[in-house]
Amino acid sequence: MNRYLAIGMLLVPAAACADGIVVDRIYDPYVEALETEIELRSILQYDDELGDAQKYSFGVGHALSDRWALEFYAIGTRFDNEHLSINAYELEAKWQLTEQGEFAFDWGVVFEIERGIDTQIWEVTSRLLASRDFGRWTGIANLGLVYEWGSGVEDEIETELRAQARYRLSESLQPAFEFHLGQDTLALGPVLTGLYRLSPGRKLRWEAGVFLGMDDESPDRTLKLNVEYEF
Amino acid sequence: MLKSDSRPGARCWLISIALGLAVAAHAATPEFEIEIRNHLFEPDVLVIPAHTKVKLIVFNRDPTPEEFESFELNREKVIMGGSKAIIFIGPLPPGEYPFFGEFNPATALGRIVVQDDGDAG
Numbered sequence A: 001m002n003r004y005l006a007i008g009m010l011l012v013p014a015a016a017c018a019d020g021i022v023v024d025r026i027y028d029p030y031v032e033a034l035e036t037e038i039e040l041r042s043i044l045q046y047d048d049e050l051g052d053a054q055k056y057s058f059g060v061g062h063a064l065s066d067r068w069a070l071e072f073y074a075i076g077t078r079f080d081n082e083h084l085s086i087n088a089y090e091l092e093a094k095w096q097l098t099e100q101g102e103f104a105f106d107w108g109v110v111f112e113i114e115r116g117i118d119t120q121i122w123e124v125t126s127r128l129l130a131s132r133d134f135g136r137w138t139g140i141a142n143l144g145l146v147y148e149w150g151s152g153v154e155d156e157i158e159t160e161l162r163a164q165a166r167y168r169l170s171e172s173l174q175p176a177f178e179f180h181l182g183q184d185t186l187a188l189g190p191v192l193t194g195l196y197r198l199s200p201g202r203k204l205r206w207e208a209g210v211f212l213g214m215d216d217e218s219p220d221r222t223l224k225l226n227v228e229y230e231f
Numbered sequence B: 001m002l003k004s005d006s007r008p009g010a011r012c013w014l015i016s017i018a019l020g021l022a023v024a025a026h027a028a029t030p031e032f033e034i035e036i037r038n039h040l041f042e043p044d045v046l047v048i049p050a051h052t053k054v055k056l057i058v059f060n061r062d063p064t065p066e067e068f069e070s071f072e073l074n075r076e077k078v079i080m081g082g083s084k085a086i087i088f089i090g091p092l093p094p095g096e097y098p099f100f101g102e103f104n105p106a107t108a109l110g111r112i113v114v115q116d117d118g119d120a121g
Helices: A002-017 B004-027
Strands: A036-046 A053-063 A068-079 A088-096 A106-116 A121-134 A137-150 A156-167 A174-182 A185-199 A202-213 A221-230 B031-037 B040-042 B045-049 B054-060 B066-070 B075-079 B084-089 B095-101 B109-115
Touching: A036 A068, A053 A088, A156 A185, A174 A202, A185 A221, B031 B045, B045 B054, B054 B075, B075 B084
Parallel strands: B031 B054, B045 B109
Antiparallel strands: A036 A053, A036 A221, A053 A068, A068 A088, A088 A106, A106 A121, A121 A137, A137 A156, A156 A174, A174 A185, A185 A202, A202 A221, B031 B040, B054 B084, B066 B075, B066 B095, B095 B109
16 A cells, blocks of 8 residues: 555655646636736646645636637645745647537637746647537537656657536526546536626626546546636 | 459448538538628527528627637537637527627627528518
8 A cells, every 4th residue: 555655655756747737727718809818727636645736827818819818827736735926837828720610520729838937847638629509408529739858757649538428408507518538537427507797798607517537547537617707 | 252353342432422422411511601790690689490400600790709609509619710610500490599709798689599490581
């Protein structure tokens, strides 16, 4: 048991370099022209052997056109009781490839580049986004290809798959079920999401989910909380 | 098994068939038009056929942008002032699907009425 605990402790820094937290936001493939958004995203991961981890992302984004949007994030990740500080920056570009409803699936791509502040580690990610409506259900899938390099880490390529099935019950409350698969993680769980209109052109989107690890390598429990103010 | 020198011909046929199907699919998509004028949708009621994908062309005649929005249709689309946007809707079962202008929700209101073939005008 102690051996596994020691291995787990050794893996934590490695996970920190690779971010190590697979559960994250699932992107739809759409860009809303003129939209500016401020986003606060929290991922809280709990595991008796691996230890706990928390990732907070604060983002500001703006749509450059009806096809392209840019978002900049400051990211703070901490493990167990470490001091929380901003330890990475990320620039994200979203590209809507097809008009919603034109084809059997709607398509988009997200490009991300992230740089660790103290670690000199770089990470670039491309995500293919697909979405389709099935009556009041909406299915979304994100397939990611991640390349990481820098001092102290071996260059590596990882793949990630995230998927969501969401029931459009009402604008303010939409239950969903999500699946997250990536490095050392296979997690499933329910999500609630919704939207509140504050005034014309101003909206607040929220999302909360709980995920359970489906194998021994996966974190036992992960919480996802996301709030976006759009104007 | 096809020889390698026969594949370009087969590929050409497959591409032609695929393109033909894509063009046919687009050609068969019925088109409807709506205008935004003085922050009102004209017409404010649009009847479309059930179980059919339609192409909605929204012309914004106002100088300011407007956003066509509908939770029921699962559509959000900004139309810049003095321009147009294309919104694909459906296939949908019969029913009424309200929409509104996100930037002028008090006045820019409308609904899509989906009717079975023969009832749609």
